[in-house]
Amino acid sequence: MFCQLVAAKTPLIFITTDNESRTEALITRAALHGIKGMPVPLEWDCNQGFAGHQETIDPLAGLRWAVEREGHGIYLFKDMTWFWGNSPHIQRTLKDFAAVRRPEVKSLVFIGPRPDIPENLRESFLILDHALPDRTEIQNYLEEQRGKDPYLAQVLRNDNDLEALTLAAQGLDLADLERALRLSRVTKGGDIDRVVANLYQAKKQILKKSGIMEFVENDTLPEQVGGMQALKSWMEKREKAYGLEGLKSGRNLPKGVLMMGISGCGKSLFVKAIAARWHLPLVRLDMATVYSQAFGSPETSLRRACKTAEALAPCVLWIDEIEAGITTQGFKAEGGASSRVLGYFLTWMQEKKHPVFVAATANAIEMLPAEILRKGRFDEIFYVTLPGLQEREEIFRIHLAQRGFDEEEFDCRMLAHSSKGFSGAEIEQAVVSAGFEALSLNRPMHQRDITEAISRTVPLSVTMAEQIKKIEAWAFKRAVPASGTVERD
Numbered sequence: 001m002f003c004q005l006v007a008a009k010t011p012l013i014f015i016t017t018d019n020e021s022r023t024e025a026l027i028t029r030a031a032l033h034g035i036k037g038m039p040v041p042l043e044w045d046c047n048q049g050f051a052g053h054q055e056t057i058d059p060l061a062g063l064r065w066a067v068e069r070e071g072h073g074i075y076l077f078k079d080m081t082w083f084w085g086n087s088p089h090i091q092r093t094l095k096d097f098a099a100v101r102r103p104e105v106k107s108l109v110f111i112g113p114r115p116d117i118p119e120n121l122r123e124s125f126l127i128l129d130h131a132l133p134d135r136t137e138i139q140n141y142l143e144e145q146r147g148k149d150p151y152l153a154q155v156l157r158n159d160n161d162l163e164a165l166t167l168a169a170q171g172l173d174l175a176d177l178e179r180a181l182r183l184s185r186v187t188k189g190g191d192i193d194r195v196v197a198n199l200y201q202a203k204k205q206i207l208k209k210s211g212i213m214e215f216v217e218n219d220t221l222p223e224q225v226g227g228m229q230a231l232k233s234w235m236e237k238r239e240k241a242y243g244l245e246g247l248k249s250g251r252n253l254p255k256g257v258l259m260m261g262i263s264g265c266g267k268s269l270f271v272k273a274i275a276a277r278w279h280l281p282l283v284r285l286d287m288a289t290v291y292s293q294a295f296g297s298p299e300t301s302l303r304r305a306c307k308t309a310e311a312l313a314p315c316v317l318w319i320d321e322i323e324a325g326i327t328t329q330g331f332k333a334e335g336g337a338s339s340r341v342l343g344y345f346l347t348w349m350q351e352k353k354h355p356v357f358v359a360a361t362a363n364a365i366e367m368l369p370a371e372i373l374r375k376g377r378f379d380e381i382f383y384v385t386l387p388g389l390q391e392r393e394e395i396f397r398i399h400l401a402q403r404g405f406d407e408e409e410f411d412c413r414m415l416a417h418s419s420k421g422f423s424g425a426e427i428e429q430a431v432v433s434a435g436f437e438a439l440s441l442n443r444p445m446h447q448r449d450i451t452e453a454i455s456r457t458v459p460l461s462v463t464m465a466e467q468i469k470k471i472e473a474w475a476f477k478r479a480v481p482a483s484g485t486v487e488r489d
């Protein structure tokens, strides 16, 4: 694509990239191998100007130098986005350059993490996105390296190993992949499982640095989730239809589910359980962070997040608080960032090319615009409400067992009765604080400790009774209850 644009004499190109050196390498390779007669691209940055031309350190001088040079050429500007916003001279020079037809093949290429192009120049630019390498690119790279590098030849003994390493490397830049492999070599990890583990560590670090997303280490089992029968059977049906292999490989991965409902009732827990059960990496995107603008505009942050998720595919993208950023005036009325961001997200959901299972969670569900709830966006929309009697009993059993208590020594039915209106998180908290109480008195935990912890708790369903009623009335019309039934006790 880049070669074709240059060959077609596109004067101004902007490439968004998170990795300058990878993009520089790509441009150089494309120029030398893809465009006949093209010399090596010349690079400009604000510290050096063009190499060997001190007089070009000033951005305008650098630009003029490139514009005035004769012959074919690609001129790569790295830091121009910091300067051009406040410089009418730079903007005018670029506008004039774009307006002139010239016999030679000459393009000025600008790179940066975001297409921060001055309003004035937008029309003159063609914007490309240098996304992370896809599966085929990674596989080709690994195969090529295996032929050259005895260490990789030792790690990748067969096609299954190659497949496993390719999968683990998805979401990494080739430069980062190279670095991670070097690290594995130094630590003498010749075993494929260790190399794969190293790559996951590298990915975790990189996502953490990017700020808006995080890798969630996860081994939650569906058995750790009490109740939610409808959600569980939704999951099991897909497993029966496509097989775990089909889901794990991404071949038959559903589009996604939206889980909305009261805080502390297990939405996040279920997202983790689904990802672990389908053996898919789980990345969490916090919409509140996207709107905080800490990592660029909300649109740019979300675009980057979606691209990264696609590069990591097959994976589960957990969008937490999808309603964040939508103000009380509503989605359309405010007409600002949230409608643009959600608009982008919905289009992406529809058009994404790689298998990303989107698990979105929401608390303030009455804020969600009809666009999100429309049939077909998500495979299913679930409403996660307060657990009923049977479910509370199950949740007590789960949390007692998780903390090493023998659940048979407790009357979980009775505990369930006395915790009416409690969320899963509140039940967990009652078990934890009862355990702590007993520990502080240096004795085993008894049933009484838990009932006392329950009676000390004022659950959310009491403090927020009115809101919860409203939320329930709203949700029951629009979503499937995650529990399968609406159990009242």
Ligand SMILES: Nc1ncnc2c1ncn2[C@@H]1O[C@H](COP(=O)(O)OP(=O)(O)OP(=O)(O)O)[C@@H](O)[C@H]1O
Pocket (backbone or CB within 6 Å): 224, 225, 226, 227, 228, 262, 263, 264, 265, 266, 267, 268, 269, 270, 361, 362, 363, 387, 395, 398, 423, 424, 425, 426, 428
């Ligand atoms: N159905 C459940 N079964 C077992 N444990 C539960 C259940 N619901 C909640 N919990 C416990 O409460 C904790 C918090 O729940 P979780 O974070 O999944 O709730 P949430 O609905 O995502 O809340 P929020 O909307 O506030 O993020 C869980 O980690 C789990 O320990």
